[in-house]
Amino acid sequence: MITLYGMYRSRATRNIWAATELGLDWHLKPVIQAYRLEAQGIDPAHPEAPFNTRTPEFLKLSPAGAIPVMEDAGLVLSESLAINLYMAKKAGGPLAPKDLREEAQMLQWALYGATAIENPALDISFAYARGEAATENGEAKIAAASAQLHRPFKALETHLAAHSHMVGGRFTVADINMAEIVRYAQAHTRLMAQFPRLSGWLDLCQSRPAFRDLMERRAAEPA
Ligand SMILES: N[C@@H](CCC(=O)N[C@@H](CS)C(=O)NCC(=O)O)C(=O)O
Structure with missing residues (x-):
């Protein structure tokens, strides 16, 4: 196990x-x-x-x-x-890579998410979670993080204009990895609204029963 x-x-x-x-x-x-x-x-x-x-x-x-x-x-x-x-x-x-090429693409997206997206997205998540989003300091942090996210989110938007999913035209572990990174920025709806394909793909990933169950358990855990 x-x-x-x-x-x-x-x-x-x-x-x-x-x-x-x-x-x-x-x-x-x-x-x-x-x-x-x-x-x-x-x-x-x-x-x-x-x-x-x-x-x-x-x-x-x-x-x-x-x-x-x-x-x-x-x-x-x-x-x-x-x-x-x-x-x-x-x-x-x-959900797994079917061959070496898909595995390489999954690695590519995982590394891109971790290096180009996760930290600024986390800044947004923390600003909202700590109730700072409406403060002057919080707004400045969110604006700086949004500016950093614009390029990688545009890259994802372009990818999703031509592909239904991150890799292989089906839901895979690459979608889970990227969706969980992008989720950190999701509270900033003004930013997400600029990337409709990215938002639509994220909604689709998050409509899965396994994700919903996970979020229910997360909400039940003391903050
Ligand atoms: N890159 C690592 C990051 C791991 C990480 O920073 N985890 C946080 C929680 S999400 C942590 O354990 N922090 C412990 C601490 O700072 O005490 C991963 O993706 O697993």
Whole structure:
């Protein structure tokens, strides 16, 4: 059985979504981010603190002290996007790359998402989640992040004008990886409205039952 270490309120969502779609046998081992404990006034190093990203036992799995981590028959893997590509290849089927070319395209999009989109999209997500979006500081952060996202979102818009999905003309793990990165910017509806094909593709991905179930569980997890 695959063990996913993480929380619903973390990048583990992309692995939970993929593992569910792939029909893999998996379970979640809760590991909370140390900074979230600190925000609640709990010392992550306290012996009675919940299992967290700075717990020595967890640091043996992830020297970076970051979730998610996947463990499968002795293989310990970090980096959520790599975990998804591994799980897809393990499970096979339509969500997985069917050949070397598709695998290369899936890697291309995963790397593009991680390097060109994720950080500015996260700035937007944090600004909204922390209730800063309507403040002067928040607006400035969102404007700077939007400016950075314009080029990669245009690239995705162009790709989606000619293709129904990220890779292979069908829903794959490449869509899950990119959709979970783009989701961080989704609260900024003025930005998303400039990219109708990207927005339509994201809506389609998010209409899947596995995603909806995931979001319900995420909402039920204490913030
Ligand atoms: N590139 C990594 C990023 C992992 C990461 O930064 N995870 C955050 C939560 S989403 C974390 O564990 N932070 C722990 C901390 O800062 O204490 C991935 O995609 O897996």
